[in-house]
Amino acid sequence: MLISKISRLGAQTFKGLSKAPLRIGPKRPFSFVLQNQYLEPLNYKFFSTTATGNSQGNEENQKISVTFFDKDGEQEIKVPVGMSMLEAAHENDIELEGACEGSLACSTCHVVVMDVEQYNKLEDPTDEENDMLDLAFGLTETSRLGCQVIAKPELDGLRLALPAATRNFAVDGFKPKPH
Amino acid sequence: MLINTTNLNISYDYPFHFNGGLALFFRQKTLNPKSDFHSSKALCQRSSMAIFGAMIARAYSSAATRSLRVCVVGSGPAGFYTAEKMLKAHEEAEVDIIDRLPTPFGLVRSGVAPDHPETKIVINQFSRVAHNERCSFFGNVSLGSSISLSELRQIYHVVVLAYGAESDRVLGIPGEDLSGVHSAREFVWWYNGHPDFNQFSPDLKNTDTAIVLGQGNVALDVARILLRPPAELATTDIASHALAALRESSIRKVYLVGRRGPAQAACTAKELREILAIKHLYVNIKQADLQITSADEEEMKSNRIRRRVFDLLSKASSSNQTRPSSGQRELHFTFFRKPDKFLESNDKSGHVACVNFEKTALKGSAGSGNQIAAGTGEYEDLKCGLVLKSIGYKSIPVDGLPFDHSKGVVPNIGGRVLSSRDVDQLEDGLYVCGWLKRGPTGIIATNLYDAEETVGSISEDLKKRGPTSKFASPKPGREGLLQLLENRNIQVVTFSDWEKIDSEERRHGSLSGKPREKLTNWKYLLELTTK
Ligand SMILES: Cc1cc2nc3c(=O)[nH]c(=O)nc-3n(C[C@H](O)[C@H](O)[C@H](O)COP(=O)(O)OP(=O)(O)OC[C@H]3O[C@@H](n4cnc5c(N)ncnc54)[C@H](O)[C@@H]3O)c2cc1C
Ligand code: FES
Numbered sequence: 001m002l003i004s005k006i007s008r009l010g011a012q013t014f015k016g017l018s019k020a021p022l023r024i025g026p027k028r029p030f031s032f033v034l035q036n037q038y039l040e041p042l043n044y045k046f047f048s049t050t051a052t053g054n055s056q057g058n059e060e061n062q063k064i065s066v067t068f069f070d071k072d073g074e075q076e077i078k079v080p081v082g083m084s085m086l087e088a089a090h091e092n093d094i095e096l097e098g099a100c101e102g103s104l105a106c107s108t109c110h111v112v113v114m115d116v117e118q119y120n121k122l123e124d125p126t127d128e129e130n131d132m133l134d135l136a137f138g139l140t141e142t143s144r145l146g147c148q149v150i151a152k153p154e155l156d157g158l159r160l161a162l163p164a165a166t167r168n169f170a171v172d173g174f175k176p177k178p179h
Numbered sequence: 180m181l182i183n184t185t186n187l188n189i190s191y192d193y194p195f196h197f198n199g200g201l202a203l204f205f206r207q208k209t210l211n212p213k214s215d216f217h218s219s220k221a222l223c224q225r226s227s228m229a230i231f232g233a234m235i236a237r238a239y240s241s242a243a244t245r246s247l248r249v250c251v252v253g254s255g256p257a258g259f260y261t262a263e264k265m266l267k268a269h270e271e272a273e274v275d276i277i278d279r280l281p282t283p284f285g286l287v288r289s290g291v292a293p294d295h296p297e298t299k300i301v302i303n304q305f306s307r308v309a310h311n312e313r314c315s316f317f318g319n320v321s322l323g324s325s326i327s328l329s330e331l332r333q334i335y336h337v338v339v340l341a342y343g344a345e346s347d348r349v350l351g352i353p354g355e356d357l358s359g360v361h362s363a364r365e366f367v368w369w370y371n372g373h374p375d376f377n378q379f380s381p382d383l384k385n386t387d388t389a390i391v392l393g394q395g396n397v398a399l400d401v402a403r404i405l406l407r408p409p410a411e412l413a414t415t416d417i418a419s420h421a422l423a424a425l426r427e428s429s430i431r432k433v434y435l436v437g438r439r440g441p442a443q444a445a446c447t448a449k450e451l452r453e454i455l456a457i458k459h460l461y462v463n464i465k466q467a468d469l470q471i472t473s474a475d476e477e478e479m480k481s482n483r484i485r486r487r488v489f490d491l492l493s494k495a496s497s498s499n500q501t502r503p504s505s506g507q508r509e510l511h512f513t514f515f516r517k518p519d520k521f522l523e524s525n526d527k528s529g530h531v532a533c534v535n536f537e538k539t540a541l542k543g544s545a546g547s548g549n550q551i552a553a554g555t556g557e558y559e560d561l562k563c564g565l566v567l568k569s570i571g572y573k574s575i576p577v578d579g580l581p582f583d584h585s586k587g588v589v590p591n592i593g594g595r596v597l598s599s600r601d602v603d604q605l606e607d608g609l610y611v612c613g614w615l616k617r618g619p620t621g622i623i624a625t626n627l628y629d630a631e632e633t634v635g636s637i638s639e640d641l642k643k644r645g646p647t648s649k650f651a652s653p654k655p656g657r658e659g660l661l662q663l664l665e666n667r668n669i670q671v672v673t674f675s676d677w678e679k680i681d682s683e684e685r686r687h688g689s690l691s692g693k694p695r696e697k698l699t700n701w702k703y704l705l706e707l708t709t710k
Contacts, residue, residue, distance in 0.1 A: 099304060099624060105297035108624045131449035134484045135622055 064156040068094045069114070071162075079151040085111060085160060086147040096162060102147035104128055109146035110136040114159040119144075121154050138163045247272040247641070248656030250335040252322045253342035254278040255285020256623045257613020259305040260630035261339050266311055268638050274314045275335075275657050279321035280374065281672040281704045282680060283309070285343055287623065288697075289373045292400045293415035294407065296694065301623055309674045315657060317664075318672030319705065323577040325669050326660070334659040337608050337637055340580070340589065340596075344614040348571035348587075350392075354521025358382075359531040363397050363569035370404055370425075372418030372697030374704060380420075383428035385527070386564020390534055392518055393569030394437040395445040401567050402433045403454045406508050416688065416695045432509040434561060438517045438539055438552035441468055441492045442475035448487040454510065455495050461503035463511040464496035474543060474550055481548075515539045516559070517552060521566065533562050572619035581606065588618050594633030595640070610637055676708035683707055 063078040068089060079088040086109045089096035097108035110133070113119040119142040125133060129148050136143055146160070249265055251258045254276050262274045282288060284302055291298045309316050322328060322342060331338050347362040349355065361381060368376040389405055391398045404412070409426045417425075437444060441464070444451075455462060469492065471479075479486045492512065503509050516536040524532035536559050539552035574589075576582035581599035583590045589611045590597040596611055598604035612633040613626050621629075644651075655662075664671055672680075680698060687696035698704050 097624075097627065099301040099627075100297050101300050101303065103297035103300060105295070106301065106624055107622070108627060127452070128449075130487070131447065131452065134448055134487060135624070137624065137628055139483070 064151050064153060064158065066151070066155070066158045066160065068096070068111075069159065069161040070095065081151050081153060083151050084147050085109075085149045085151070088151065089146060094162075096146050098147060104132055104145070104147065107132040107136040107145065110138075110163050111144055111146045111149065111160040112140050112163070113142040113144060113149075114161055116142060118155060118158050122149060136163070246653075246656060247337065248335045248654045249274045249337045249339070250331055250656075250660070251276045251339045251341055252278075252331070253285060253340070253613065253615075254283040254305075254316060254318075255341065255343050255613060256287060256301070256305075256626040257341035257343070257616075257630060258285065258339075259283075259308055260627045261341055261612050261633060262314055263304075263308045264630050264634040265337075265339075265637070266308070266313055268634055269641070272313065273656055274311075275317060275660060276309070276314070277317045277320040277322070277326075277660075279319070279325075279342075281318040281677070281701075281708065282374075283316055283318065283674070283677055289368055289371045290397075291371075291623075292367075292404065293371065293417035294403070294412060296415070298623070306674075316672075316674040316677065317660070318677060319670055320660075320664060325667065326663065328577055328579045330663065331660075332608060334655050334663070335608070336654050336656075337610065339594075339610045339612055339633060339637075340615055341612040342574075342615055344572035344574040344587070344619045346573045346575050347568070348573050350518060350568065350570065352518060352520050354523065354531065357521050357523055357531040358529050359386075359564055360521055360566040360568065363391070363393070363401050363567045364572055366401050366567050367397065370417055370421035372416075372421075372699040374699050374701045377418075377420065377699035380424070381565060382530075383424055383430055383565065385429070387429055388432045388434070388561075388563040389430050389565040389567065390434045390436060390561060390563040391567045391569055392436055392534075393445070393571075394435050394512070395569060396447055396450045398435055398567075398569035399446050399450040399454050401569060402435055402510065403450075403457065405430050405433050406454070406457055406460060406510060408458065414692055414694075416693055416697060418697050418699055419691075420699070430565065431506070432511065434511045434513050434563070436513045436516050436518070436536070436561075438515070439541060439550070440471070440475065440514045441512070442471050442479055442485060442489050443541075443550070444485070444488050444492065446488060447484055448491055451488055451491050455491065457508070457510075459507060461500060461507045461509045462495050463509065464492055465512075465514075466496055468512075468514045469493055469496055472541070474541070478549060513561075515541075515552065517554065519558060522560070524564075531563065531566055533560050534566060535560050572614065574615045574618075586618060589615055591616055593636045594629075595636050670705055670709070672705070672708050679710065680704060680707055 062081040064081065065076055066079050066085065066088065067074050067076045075092065075094060077088060077092045077094070079085070084102060086096060086098045086102055088094075090098065096111065098106075099108040100106035102109070113122070122144065125144065125148065129145055132145055133139060133143055136145070149155075149160075151158075247269055249262075249269075249272050251262050251265075251274060258276055258278075262276055265272050265274050276283075278285075284305060287299055287302060287305075308314055320326065322331065322340075328338070345364075347364050354360070359382060365376060365379060366381060369379045369381065383405075389402075391402050404417075404421075404425070405428070409422060409428075412422060412425065454460075471489075479489060515538055517539050519535045519537045521531050522533040522535060524530045537554045538557040538559060540555050541550040542553045544551045573587040574582075576584075576589075581590055581597060582588075590599075591611050592605075594610045594612055594616060596606040596609040598606050610633050612630050614620075616633070617625075617629060661671065681695075684695040684698055687698075688694055690696075698707070
């Protein structure tokens with residue numbers, strides 16, 4: 001209970017950080033609120049730090065590096081732990097669609113995790129995420145919804161391809177690796 | 180780019196039939212009572228020619244000469260995604276979106292179920308597009324009655340048709356016109372407050388049984404609306420007339436009937452999971468129907484959605500209670516049945532009382548890999564007082580538009596409209612997107628990729644033609660459109676007018692604990708915008 005409350009605070013802090021905050025969907029508020037299975041004791045500490053707005057140095061520690069690949073090339077960004085890839089992309093002007101603004105109702109935030117080892121570090125998708133992935137354009141074995149992938153320290157160095165890029169990659173012989 | 184991905188085709192996937200021009204007639208009659216131009220068409224065309232002449236002359240001398248004038252017809256997902264991508268790809272483009280309704284967003288407003296608010300969030304993105312300084316929305320402007328296609332093509336460099344599919348496929352079996360037999364589209368427009376259907380009143384009080392023909396997502400939507408406790412719908416944006424009728428509804432049993440089996444059900448797992456989760460619902464799926472063949476397995480192997488849908492159905496079947504308790508709402512999945520005729524009631528003449536079904540069996544069909552349902556010659560009656568046919572939407576052609584009547588779409592290559600006179604010829608500056616281009620399949624997101632393809636074609640064409648082309652000569656665009664509509668006394672609803680409607684709807688809604696109360700009366704909607 002306590003953990004979920006703190007994660008909520010964390011979520012709000014991140015929302016406050018974003019330039020154009022995404023509106024909270026009526027049924028499923030921010031995904032990281034729901035994904036508190038990610039909150040192992042370590043993350044829990046990170047969240048409480050963020051929520052109370054402690055020192056700059058700590059905040060630096062909480063960021064991981066994520067590289068997005070799209071048709072125009074690649075872009076590496078720093079993503080605070082706890083933030084979804086959808087939000088992170090939007091904060092950095094990366095063109096990841098998010099028609100339902102993270103409420104798990106559109107599948108437009110589809111990303112392909114480019115390394116299987118990284119993919120395996122993610123929690124399994126919920127039934128609801130799988131239901132939306134069913135409809136994702138150009139689904140692969142390592143596809144996820146960007147709004148459901150939440151930054152955590154183990155994911156540092158994550159490489160994500162946007163579906164438009166995967167279409168090009170397919171032409172160039174890129175094959176998403178299977179499980 | 181190919182947009183015909185198998186996994187996207189499933190959710191709103193229907194074949195076609197054409198039901199003649201009646202629907203078009205009906206629609207134009209009801210929709211644009213104010214402006215019937217059919218009788219004076221020739222006159223209008225002559226006078227509009229003169230206006231264009233003057234306007235083109237003026238445009239030459241104006242600073243707007245550099246603009247690429249683009250008109251998108253239809254403000255559903257296909258229209259808005261096209262506009263968004265055009266604005267982004269062409270800095271010189273000025274994009275006008277017209278819609279026959281005073282309200283934008285197409286089926287996101289009038290199709291998507293009221294209990295799916297998350298799906299409608301995309302409206303935020305579309306509204307941002309409408310607020311772009313190079314984009315305008317003009318509602319209450321109907322292609323085919325307010326303005327003709329040839330007029331639009333004279334005013335604009337590029338015309339993209341994205342006006343969806345506003346008619347229905349028909350079964351063509353006896354009794355289809357009995358009262359109590361409706362298309363799912365009509366029922367959906369009614370509960371979603373479409374202004375053409377505010378007078379529609381399906382009889383929900385004289386029967387306890389409804390039959391829904393089809394097992395796609397639209398079928399599941401209408402079944403769910405019939406079965407969900409009205410108290411749960413009361414906090415959605417469902418039309419108040421529908422909520423009142425559902426509160427008094429005596430319908431307790433809904434049959435969802437499909438021609439094929441559970442391995443071929445056309446819905447998605449998301450929608451199925453949702454209907455199965457309705458509180459206190461008795462769900463009936465016959466164990467015998469779940470026996471699958473190796474051909475079924477083969478079909479499912481290559482289709483993740485079918486596989487997951489089948490698993491959900493199997494699970495629901497095994498967790499079934501054996502019989503419903505009294506008064507409990509019931510959902511019956513009925514497989515392997517195709518409707519043969521609708522039978523009239525003895526007590527209520529002209530009203531449906533029963534559907535006669537032929538049992539089917541699956542047969543391999545050469546080539547496609549998919550099995551088809553073939554009649555077995557065995558028949559069965561199912562009593563009911565309401566039938567909703569969810570067998571497919573269908574687009575309606577307009578004058579001067581090449582149209583494939585068998586498929587119900589505009590013939591095109593990557594969104595470029597093919598001429599009807601010569602199959603190798605393209606219609607200059609005319610493009611198509613969305614359901615009108617692909618048929619009524621796919622989810623909202625499918626239209627995003629579809630728009631990408633159409634805009635890609637437009638960009639290529641513009642590039643190929645270079646600066647000396649026809650696109651480089653000025654066209655009146657927005658100014659020309661508005662002038663013409665003014666001459667015809669057509670009241671245009673702008674996006675800020677729509678925002679007045681929007682806030683009024685939200686205000687009304689907040690009084691009754693709903694996110695919005697849709698205004699469904701044409702006259703009132705138009706009056707509101709002039710306030
Ligand atoms: C009942 C139903 C429920 C659905 N639910 C979902 C869902 O939950 N999730 C999901 O992702 N997808 C859903 N869909 C699918 C989705 O709505 C469609 O993929 C999408 O709306 C198609 O977009 P479109 O722009 O081609 O057509 P439309 O959305 O139909 O837009 C067409 C527009 O053109 C206008 N128009 C029509 N004729 C004219 C004319 N002559 N002149 C000017 N304007 C005209 C109409 O008023 C309308 O605004 C649903 C579809 C239906 C039918
Ligand atoms: S943004 Fe819609 S599912 Fe992720």
